[in-house]
Amino acid sequence: NAGVTQTPKFRILKIGQSMTLQCTQDMNHNYMYWYRQDPGMGLKLIYYSVGAGITDKGEVPNGYNVSRSTTEDFPLRLELAAPSQTSVYFCASSHSGGDEKLFFGSGTQLSVL
Amino acid sequence: GNSVTQMEGPVTLSEEAFLTINCTYTATGYPSLFWYVQYPGEGLQLLLKATKADDKGSNKGFEATYRKETTSFHLEKGSVQVSDSAVYFCALMGGSYIPTFGRGTSLIVHP
Numbered sequence: 001n002a003g004v005t006q007t008p009k010f011r012i013l014k015i016g017q018s019m020t021l022q023c024t025q026d027m028n029h030n031y032m033y034w035y036r037q038d039p040g041m042g043l044k045l046i047y048y049s050v051g052a053g054i055t056d057k058g059e060v061p062n063g064y065n066v067s068r069s070t071t072e073d074f075p076l077r078l079e080l081a082a083p084s085q086t087s088v089y090f091c092a093s094s095h096s097g098g099d100e101k102l103f104f105g106s107g108t109q110l111s112v113l
Numbered sequence: 114g115n116s117v118t119q120m121e122g123p124v125t126l127s128e129e130a131f132l133t134i135n136c137t138y139t140a141t142g143y144p145s146l147f148w149y150v151q152y153p154g155e156g157l158q159l160l161l162k163a164t165k166a167d168d169k170g171s172n173k174g175f176e177a178t179y180r181k182e183t184t185s186f187h188l189e190k191g192s193v194q195v196s197d198s199a200v201y202f203c204a205l206m207g208g209s210y211i212p213t214f215g216r217g218t219s220l221i222v223h224p
Binding site: 004031033040041042043045048050058090092096100101102104105106107 | 147149154155156157158159162202206210211212214215216217
């Protein structure tokens, strides 16, 4: 089972460039989440989705966009990359929220220089 | 809103020492509580969970008890190993289905 797959694993961007972080899950999960992890700061929620066609902002959405056209895919778009977006990004999914556990991808390490 | 507070790290122990990582929470209603572990270079994975008051979650020698009266979910292990070195996150899931994570506590175990 693949679980949650994130690509790429590493990326370096120049200020002002844009890119899309890919996230795919093969577990037919309804809920999907994007987090960023900064050193010593834990996880901050960027966007989440409760099903195809439905997305909502989390704690730190500025500078990011998402879409959820299928159950499987939840890409995160960075427009006009800034150094403040240097971070490790994690995608996660769960079947139905509640007491269901989250499955995490292995992360994308992004540097904006 | 919901919040989770964890003890700051790093926690540094010798192999076979007793481990406690404190976690307290603030939430309305009756959230489910989780401990996740993150090994270097990897994503988080579930370590254990508890869904109601007085439940004890356990896995791989780790335990945590859901204490509603003290709003706590402390993680314990009787004898840590070098392989337990990782970052541990306490989390809750309330009625909004948006997980709330603590900041994480780094554990370093020396031989």
